[in-house]
Amino acid sequence: MEPMKARRGVPFSSFRAEVVAGGPGPFGLRGLMTAMMSECHLDQQLQLVTADTSEKTDVVLLACGSFNPITNMHLRLFELGKDYMNATGKYRVIKGIISPVGDAYRKKGLIPAHHRVIMAELATKNSHWVEVDTWESLQKEWVETVKVLRHHQEKLATGSCDHPQSSPSLDRPGRKRKWAEQNQNSSPKKPQAFKPTGVPRVKLLCGADLLESFSVPNLWKIEDITQIVANYGLICITRAGSDAQKFIYESDVLWRYQSNIHLVDEWITNDISSTKIRRALRRGQSIRYLVPDLVQEYIEKHDLYSSESEDRNVGVILAPLQRNIAEAKHNSSMA
Amino acid sequence: TTPGSSEPVTRRAGEEHLQPEPVRPRQPAVQVVGRVHQAEVNHDDTAPMTAMMSECHLDQQLQLVTADTSEKTDPTLYPGKYRVIKGIISPVGDAYRKKGLIPAHHRVIMAELATKNSHWVEVDTWESLQKEWVETVKVLRPGRKRKWAEQNQNSSPKKPQAFKPTGVPRVKLLCGADLLESFSVPNLWKIEDITQIVANYGLICITRAGSDAQKFIYESDVLWRYQSNIHLVDEWITNDISSTKIRRALRRGQSIRYLVPDLVQEYIEKHDLYSSESEDRNVGVILAPLQRNIAEAKHNSSMA
Numbered sequence: 001m002e003p004m005k006a007r008r009g010v011p012f013s014s015f016r017a018e019v020v021a022g023g024p025g026p027f028g029l030r031g032l033m034t035a036m037m038s039e040c041h042l043d044q045q046l047q048l049v050t051a052d053t054s055e056k057t058d059v060v061l062l063a064c065g066s067f068n069p070i071t072n073m074h075l076r077l078f079e080l081g082k083d084y085m086n087a088t089g090k091y092r093v094i095k096g097i098i099s100p101v102g103d104a105y106r107k108k109g110l111i112p113a114h115h116r117v118i119m120a121e122l123a124t125k126n127s128h129w130v131e132v133d134t135w136e137s138l139q140k141e142w143v144e145t146v147k148v149l150r151h152h153q154e155k156l157a158t159g160s161c162d163h164p165q166s167s168p169s170l171d172r173p174g175r176k177r178k179w180a181e182q183n184q185n186s187s188p189k190k191p192q193a194f195k196p197t198g199v200p201r202v203k204l205l206c207g208a209d210l211l212e213s214f215s216v217p218n219l220w221k222i223e224d225i226t227q228i229v230a231n232y233g234l235i236c237i238t239r240a241g242s243d244a245q246k247f248i249y250e251s252d253v254l255w256r257y258q259s260n261i262h263l264v265d266e267w268i269t270n271d272i273s274s275t276k277i278r279r280a281l282r283r284g285q286s287i288r289y290l291v292p293d294l295v296q297e298y299i300e301k302h303d304l305y306s307s308e309s310e311d312r313n314v315g316v317i318l319a320p321l322q323r324n325i326a327e328a329k330h331n332s333s334m335a
Numbered sequence: 336t337t338p339g340s341s342e343p344v345t346r347r348a349g350e351e352h353l354q355p356e357p358v359r360p361r362q363p364a365v366q367v368v369g370r371v372h373q374a375e376v377n378h379d380d381t382a383p384m385t386a387m388m389s390e391c392h393l394d395q396q397l398q399l400v401t402a403d404t405s406e407k408t409d410p411t412l413y414p415g416k417y418r419v420i421k422g423i424i425s426p427v428g429d430a431y432r433k434k435g436l437i438p439a440h441h442r443v444i445m446a447e448l449a450t451k452n453s454h455w456v457e458v459d460t461w462e463s464l465q466k467e468w469v470e471t472v473k474v475l476r477p478g479r480k481r482k483w484a485e486q487n488q489n490s491s492p493k494k495p496q497a498f499k500p501t502g503v504p505r506v507k508l509l510c511g512a513d514l515l516e517s518f519s520v521p522n523l524w525k526i527e528d529i530t531q532i533v534a535n536y537g538l539i540c541i542t543r544a545g546s547d548a549q550k551f552i553y554e555s556d557v558l559w560r561y562q563s564n565i566h567l568v569d570e571w572i573t574n575d576i577s578s579t580k581i582r583r584a585l586r587r588g589q590s591i592r593y594l595v596p597d598l599v600q601e602y603i604e605k606h607d608l609y610s611s612e613s614e615d616r617n618v619g620v621i622l623a624p625l626q627r628n629i630a631e632a633k634h635n636s637s638m639a
Contacts, residue, residue: 072593079590126597268584268594270574280572289596290572293452 056092058200059085061235062152064136064145065210066107066274067100067116069299070123071291073272074098078130081205081235084264094200096130097152104142105319109278109310113137115302122294142319145204146224149232153202203262204228208238211261212247214254218324222253229257240265281305420504422456430468431623435582435614439463441606448598468623472528475506475536507566508532512542516551518558522628526557533561544569585609 061081067074078096085091100116101107120132136148211234214225228234238244244263248254254261272290280287282305287296299305426442427433446458462474515538518529532538542548548567552558558565576594584591586609591600603609 075593079592083589268575268577268580270576271572272574276572292593 055198056090057198058094059091060152060156060200060202061085061093061096061205062099062149062202063097063205064099064148065101065206066105066110067098067120068107068110068274069116069277069291069295069304070098070120071272071274071277072289073270075123075127075130075292076266076270077205077207077237080237080264080266082129084262085203085235094129096127096205098124098130098132099136099148099152100132100134102137102139102142104140106142106313106316106322107318108313108316110312111304111309115298115304119295119298122298123292125294142323144221144224144320146227146232149202149204149228153232156200156202201233203233203235205235206237208236208242208244208247211236211238211244211254214251215247218321218328219318220320221324226253226257229254229260233260233262235262235264237264237266239269240267278305278310282307282310420455422453422509424450424456424458425462425474426458426460428463428465428468430466432468432617432620432626433622434617434620436616437608437613441602441608445599445602448602449596451598468627470525470528470624471508472531472536475508475532477506505537507537507539509539510541512540512546512548512551515540515542515548515558518555519551522625522632523622524624525628530557530561533558533564537564537566539566539568541568541570543573544571582609582614586611586614 061078063074063077065074082093082096085093098120100113100120101110103110103113114137117132117134117137124130124132133152135151136143214220236244248258248261248263277287277290280290281299287299291299424446426439426446427436429436429439440463443458443460443463450456450458461478462469518524540548552562552565552567581591581594584594585603591603595603
């Protein structure tokens, strides 16, 4: 395994098992411990030193995307990610978060965020652990994925440090998320069944398409990709036999942090992309059983998708491309 | 019903597109009731017409012969020749003796839960209630108690009468490519049965785009002859959700959420239906069609 350097902002709990199990090996253990200790309160430092290796890291799965519309495939990602992480024995998935992108993303065919949020909420209405967060969708400007991860990780850290015993309360959809509140009441969404022992870690849940989009010019900043895989982690659901492993091999950044990239085989494959759903709707074809019933009814009731809706943002440059190209120009003109 | 009559067909919420939805059971257990257009009857073969007519009442035969080829239907809703009015799921009986097959009543209940909110697809239990295994062609054949043989004008909650059918609805077998290709498994099907199915009824076969279904039809004389009765439907939004994979996932403690309807998933979980034990049911037992066809072949050869 590649030696991992201690970095500021790297949460200690994800390293706990490696630190203790690896002993004083190539890590520069003392340096690592010092860096980590500076992040925490004293009582948590004591927990670090005496931590039982059999303790699991609580994980929150965050999925970013257009969800235009949300489909059963998106929902499956969460189920597969949870099964996989729980089966490793090192993690315990406590929550799933769907974070629809804001309208400022300017993607072709992207319909207004409030519809996409409502559909995601309808899709997760009967889920005990997956919910929708609207913070990203409410921002006026497009928000880089790494910032969304950071936003959610900070909320979890704030919540946990005040009262390490509780998990954040979960309100019903539509109400303001009260991440930082520490109450012992069991919510209908997630009754208190256990006491988490550290700050839950947010990890990015995605499909192979997102992973491979890392190589699209100007779509991602290299610093962002690095932070995502170094500080947070990726859980990537891919069809068995896909090129994801090769893609990781061919990228120095991904290779370096490959232990933070979990590739999950999807053996029960499905091809239910939002693009195909929109295409079927334009052609008057049934999307029943490809999206949750409530979502299908909502789409039909509001006639959300058509040739017109598909033409939204035509000719407009995608927000990340615009931003990254502009920054690159600016940087080169400064040089 | 009067020949050629039609009422404006209104499209109700939820009754979206009236296309057969892909349901792929192991045995051909899903039927779509469609209406054969006069033009579809192969005039070169009198046999199919006779077979169909023998199934019908006299007045309905008259309707079949005199059906107006230019019948008015709303072309934006029904641009083609058929109007799908019902979908039927017919779970196989326990006597099929397939490995891993759990009792029929559970399978029927799950199918009913799955179609609870469907306006047009429903479950028929006749086949599952038979003590002996029933050949597929016999399931297609209308009998006295079969739902689609009924010509009642009452609107049911499941399917309110919005139009008057002008002929006897035709039953067609809905299946996946696996069933079509199972025709070549030795002793699984009687050649007479396959012939009757494609000649008298028709097949609607949902296949992944680019599959070998067309080649399979080409390589079979029977299927080739009645190819106009075999409709291959491209499935562009593919999914690999087989029951085998679902049972495997359950044995391994993996989630099947969003692969089956929520009510089905809850029912399975509540009754702990699938396990290594359930998968061992009928192990070492020969499948009913194989047993029956092999026995008949032996009998026939000993008589020769």
